[in-house]
Structure formats: structure tokens, C-alpha cells
Amino acid sequence: MSDKNLSRRSFLQAAGVTSAAVASGGLLASTGGAVSAQDVEWDRTVDVIVIGSGTGQLAAIKAATDGLETIVLEKAATGGGTTGISGGGIWMPNNYKMQEAGIEDSREEALEYLSRATFGQSTPELMEAYVDNCNVMLDFARSVGLEWELQSWFNDYYPEFPGGKVLGRTLQPVSTIEGASGGGALVQMMQKAGEEAGVEYLFETPAKKLVVNSDGAITGVIAESGDATLNIQARRGVILASGGFDHNEEMTVNFLRGPLYYPSAVRTNTGDGHKMAMALGANLRNMNESWGWPVFFNEEYGVSIPALAYEIGKPGTVVVNKRGERFMNESGAYDPATRTFYTYDNGTHEYVNIPGFVITDSANRNLYTLAYTQAGAEVPSWFVQADTLEELAEALEIDAEALVATVEQFNQYATEGVDPEFHRGESGFDKQTAGDPSRDDIPNSCMAPLTEAPFYGVKIWPGALGTCGGPQINGKAQVIDVWGNPIPRLYAVGNASGSPMGAGYPGGGATVGAGMTFGFIAVQDLESLESL
Incomplete structure (x- = not known):
């Protein structure tokens, strides 16, 4: 890994942050929703903060490639999240490998299929955003070294539904990592691409609260690293990609349709992004659902x-x-x-x-x-x-x-x-x-x-594999509040959002594919914003 992957200690020393300074600011003791920007002294300023290093890495790579200073905050000691222990496939209708193999597909067929396979809990806006952007994202992923091949099984899970396909829509990553395959290879390849693009990764640095200014816009993140707090400003926006709430027993008991046994997601998936968004008044979607x-x-x-x-x-x-x-x-x-x-x-x-x-x-x-x-x-x-x-x-x-x-x-x-x-x-x-x-x-x-x-x-x-409910998002991956309005400069993707796949699981790789695609969409939107 490059020097861009800062240790907690080196980052804190560079920022001049100490535990005593944190205590005197009282930020660790703050309660309620978000932290007011006027009460925060920033330790660091970047353009984009991505919380989580699973599918959210694609967003970080896109932002950094386009010249935005980007940092990834990861709660665990290593990167990848649940994506890193997944099969690593992505569900991509009408993808380039299908075209090469002569497998016919179309936007219309994909949308017809999704309208049935999401079982009434997605929206036309989200489904269209996915279908219209997934291959644009795929082209970008290929441009940074992520190549793919057709997966021979676990394709459409309901191929008899109108618009369904028996083969072709699920792609698996071609590993360039010795000894690794599937999701393990995918997250390592993405981290390598991120480092080469200039993304900084901070491990063992969980995000705790969002910072909001007087206009209601998200301006940064309060994170913890060891005994200290890091106050990181985001000029453009914050992307929640922190995974589901599988290992938060209170949330699984209160939200899921029934008991959940032995969840396979990484143990750091405790609904952190959900709680940060909920504290701001975010609306919720699909909270009774899981993959x-x-x-x-x-x-x-x-x-x-x-x-x-x-x-x-x-x-x-x-x-x-x-x-x-x-x-x-x-x-x-x-x-x-x-x-x-x-x-x-x-x-x-x-x-x-x-x-x-x-x-x-x-x-x-x-x-x-x-x-x-x-x-x-x-x-x-x-x-x-x-x-x-x-x-x-x-x-x-x-x-x-x-x-x-x-x-x-x-x-x-x-x-x-x-x-x-x-x-x-x-x-x-x-x-x-x-x-x-x-x-x-x-x-x-x-x-x-x-x-x-x-x-x-x-x-x-x-x-x-993971829960798939969370903050409601629109077709730009913006988090929506309980009044139906976007929370400015806050985005959610993957299992930290109310999945665009609704109550269904259209095919192998639908969870990873959605996380990567909506991360790409989020960056496209925040790039249109003026810096704070």
C-alpha cells in the first residue's frame, strides 16, 4: 500500500489533534442529531468523504480520478467490508460481454424485469437511474483496470419473469491479485486503483456524526481514531457507504420481518450510516428487507x-x-x-x-x-x-x-x-x-x-448477506428527508441506503452492482456543486 494510506497516529500528528484538544472541544460528548458547523474546528479539509471501503470505493476512485481530493474512512482495520467476502459479481443488464457473446438485451427488457423483480418496493426513478448508468459506471471501472467476464451461474434469479435472462447479466471480476478471487480480489483491485488516483484511506477510523451548516447542508464528518476525534470538512459532499445493520441486534429486531440468524456480513456492519442519516431526519425505505x-x-x-x-x-x-x-x-x-x-x-x-x-x-x-x-x-x-x-x-x-x-x-x-x-x-x-x-x-x-x-x-x-434497507435516496443517490426533500450534499449507496432493488434480488451481483453504480451517480451529482 502507498503512503496515502495513513495510519491513525501519523494522521493525528499531521493534523495536530490530541485527546486533550478533543475533550476541551466537547465533541465526543455532543448528543442529538448532527454537529453544527459553527462549533467545529476542522482538522482537515478535502472535497469528498466516503464512509466505508466496500462498493463505496468506486465513488472514491471516480471522484479522485476527476481531480477531487477524496478520503475514505473505514471502521475496520482492513478494507473491503462485506464486498470483500462476497462473490464480487455485479448485475449489469445489456453489458458489453453480453454484446460480445451475442446475447440480446435492452433497456426496455431490463426495466420490465426490474419492475417485477423488485416486488413493488422500488421506484421507476431508481430503476431507470440504475439501468441508464450501470454500463456508464462499468466503462469507467474498466478504464481504471477493472475487467470482467460472464458468470455462468447465479444470473437472473427470476428468468421466467418478463424481461428476464437465463445468462449474461451477471459479470465477475477478472482478478489481477495473486491468490485472490471474487469480492476479495475486487476490493483489493479497487483500493489499488484508488491509491493510484490519489484516494487516501484511513482505517480504524469510524465516522460518528455528520456536520451540518446553517443552510442544512452537510459540510463534513466527525470521526474517531483511537482516543481522539478527527473533524474532516468536505467541500463537495459526503457519501454514506458504511454497509447494513446486520450486527446491530436492536435494529434487526425492530426492523426486519422476522428473526435473522448468523448473518454473513462483516461484523462492523452496525448501522452507523443509518443512524447518522436518521439523526438528520432522513426518511427510510425497505428497512424490513435483507439480501x-x-x-x-x-x-x-x-x-x-x-x-x-x-x-x-x-x-x-x-x-x-x-x-x-x-x-x-x-x-x-x-x-x-x-x-x-x-x-x-x-x-x-x-x-x-x-x-x-x-x-x-x-x-x-x-x-x-x-x-x-x-x-x-x-x-x-x-x-x-x-x-x-x-x-x-x-x-x-x-x-x-x-x-x-x-x-x-x-x-x-x-x-x-x-x-x-x-x-x-x-x-x-x-x-x-x-x-x-x-x-x-x-x-x-x-x-x-x-x-x-x-x-x-x-x-x-x-x-x-446483508440488510438492504436504509435512508431513502433518489435517482441522484441523494438522501431524502421525511418531508421529501434532499439533504444537501449527503448521499447514500449500497447497503447504507434503501436499495434501488426494493424487496427483491434480481440476480447475482445486484447488491454490489447497485452500490458501485449509485456511488458513481453520487459523484456525478456532487461534481456539479460549488465548493463550500
Whole structure:
């Protein structure tokens, strides 16, 4: 990393800030909404402040490339946020790789698809802003060294919706980082591009409050570094890119539609940007939503593992609840699969599908991975193994009679190649992501009977890659207050905003793609502003 990545100590020394000076100013003790600009003595002035180093890095790169002095404040000791542990894909309708491959797409098809795939919780303004700017952003990203290739799976999650595509809209980054791929490579490549453009990165420096002037415009940020406070002025604007609120239990309990187990986002995602914006009167959108995916929980190491279609939807599996009943299309996309956990029984007053149980047999285990356990390998201690379905049900505390009946019915479906209950294997997504096209012994590439003992079972839970609700934004990525007015010079992107994807998850990379695109849009807007 270059000298632009200042340590906390060197930055504080350069700024002449001490803990005593902070205490005398009383800023750490200030309460309420934002800090008034007239009460702040600035330690540093830049053009643009980006809070967070995940998808927000694209905004920082754009600003610095265009000649704006830009600083990134990152709460963690290293950069990348949840983007850094993601697959790194971006959902880009009508992208250049589709055109090269001869895959037809259009603005009209993309908007038609989004209008359905966002399930009524986005707006035409946001959807049009995304579709009209995503490829402009992509061209810029390529100009700073970020190249892409078509991703062969996890494309549109609802390809049968009007305007949907089975292949082409999801791109994955081409890594130039030795030993890294996916999101890990993407954030490192973006940081390298940022450093080369002149972006300064401050790690272990969480933003705490926004500073507002007498006109209501955001003029800077109060951040903490060690025992001291940094007062950083922004001449053009501040971009919130601090991630979701997955690890803020108070917020997840109060906002999400139901319980969230073992979230996969980085632990620094505690809703910091949300709270800063809320303190200013920001309106909120999609706060009951998350980018859901089912997870296993490795009890041995205390970590969650994604339970996705390419494992739980492979031939020879079913997912059931404690009543022994199936409740999802196991081969379907992970976000809609997660929604199925939240069926509430108003007779017993419980979420009857939490936890779920993946049930499989030896034929499946010998062919496919499960919870990242290799095919044919000895299963970990937190799996349950039994010689009969009845014994398996007893060990998992599942209704044994119902489980046997469910598996018998599923086996008939698998033999016939049709799942009339959950339509497993019908969607192009199912076939592409979960199906095994090499199998010529089954009529449906996603389904095979469960007949070979021993049988295996393991719990799965409703988890999330990240929350996707936050401050309401408009098509310029400006944060909107409760009266419907933009808060001047404040922007929000990624999971620190009310997602332009609404209540849906259109396809693989929709979260990273939206964060990068709206970061690009935010910079385009703030570049039109006069410096304060």
C-alpha cells in the first residue's frame, strides 16, 4: 500500500489533534442529531468523504480520478467490508460481454424485469437511474483496470419473469491479485486503483456524526481514531457507504420481518450510516428487507456457511421443517428461498419453518458437496447420520411419520421428473445453478430419489448477506428527508441506503452492482456543486 494510506497516529500528528484538544472541544460528548458547523474546528479539509471501503470505493476512485481530493474512512482495520467476502459479481443488464457473446438485451427488457423483480418496493426513478448508468459506471471501472467476464451461474434469479435472462447479466471480476478471487480480489483491485488516483484511506477510523451548516447542508464528518476525534470538512459532499445493520441486534429486531440468524456480513456492519442519516431526519425505505440466504451453522467452529441451491438443490435432497414437510423449492435462488422460512402458524404462534432441515442420502453424499464437505468425505460432527429415515427424524426431533411420507412422495416426483408442489427444476435458474446435466439416469436434472442408507440431516436457518434497507435516496443517490426533500450534499449507496432493488434480488451481483453504480451517480451529482 502507498503512503496515502495513513495510519491513525501519523494522521493525528499531521493534523495536530490530541485527546486533550478533543475533550476541551466537547465533541465526543455532543448528543442529538448532527454537529453544527459553527462549533467545529476542522482538522482537515478535502472535497469528498466516503464512509466505508466496500462498493463505496468506486465513488472514491471516480471522484479522485476527476481531480477531487477524496478520503475514505473505514471502521475496520482492513478494507473491503462485506464486498470483500462476497462473490464480487455485479448485475449489469445489456453489458458489453453480453454484446460480445451475442446475447440480446435492452433497456426496455431490463426495466420490465426490474419492475417485477423488485416486488413493488422500488421506484421507476431508481430503476431507470440504475439501468441508464450501470454500463456508464462499468466503462469507467474498466478504464481504471477493472475487467470482467460472464458468470455462468447465479444470473437472473427470476428468468421466467418478463424481461428476464437465463445468462449474461451477471459479470465477475477478472482478478489481477495473486491468490485472490471474487469480492476479495475486487476490493483489493479497487483500493489499488484508488491509491493510484490519489484516494487516501484511513482505517480504524469510524465516522460518528455528520456536520451540518446553517443552510442544512452537510459540510463534513466527525470521526474517531483511537482516543481522539478527527473533524474532516468536505467541500463537495459526503457519501454514506458504511454497509447494513446486520450486527446491530436492536435494529434487526425492530426492523426486519422476522428473526435473522448468523448473518454473513462483516461484523462492523452496525448501522452507523443509518443512524447518522436518521439523526438528520432522513426518511427510510425497505428497512424490513435483507439480501437473504439460508445458512448452515458450523457448531464446531461457530461460523455460518451458505446453504445454496448448488448444494441443497442438487439431486437427492429435500428441505423440511420439524413437522417433516417440505416448504421450498430447494433448487431455487437463495433470497426467495429465505422468505419461505417466515411462515407463521397463528395456532402454535411460531415460525414453523425455523429451523429447516436438509435431508439427503448416501447417493447424494457420494456425488456432491454439502456445507462445503467434499463428496464422499466423512461428515462433520454437527451433521446427523442414521440408517433409517425414522431414526434420522428422531435424532433431529422431526415428525418421523410425516418425514417418511414426504420423502416417499418426493421420490415419486423425482421418478416422474415433475414437482407439482414447488416446481423444482422448472426454472432456467434451477437447471443452471442446481441441476446436474451430466446425469442421464434422472428425468429432472435437479431431482433424484432418496433411497440409499445411511441418511443425513443438518439444520439450516434464515440468514443474510446483508440488510438492504436504509435512508431513502433518489435517482441522484441523494438522501431524502421525511418531508421529501434532499439533504444537501449527503448521499447514500449500497447497503447504507434503501436499495434501488426494493424487496427483491434480481440476480447475482445486484447488491454490489447497485452500490458501485449509485456511488458513481453520487459523484456525478456532487461534481456539479460549488465548493463550500
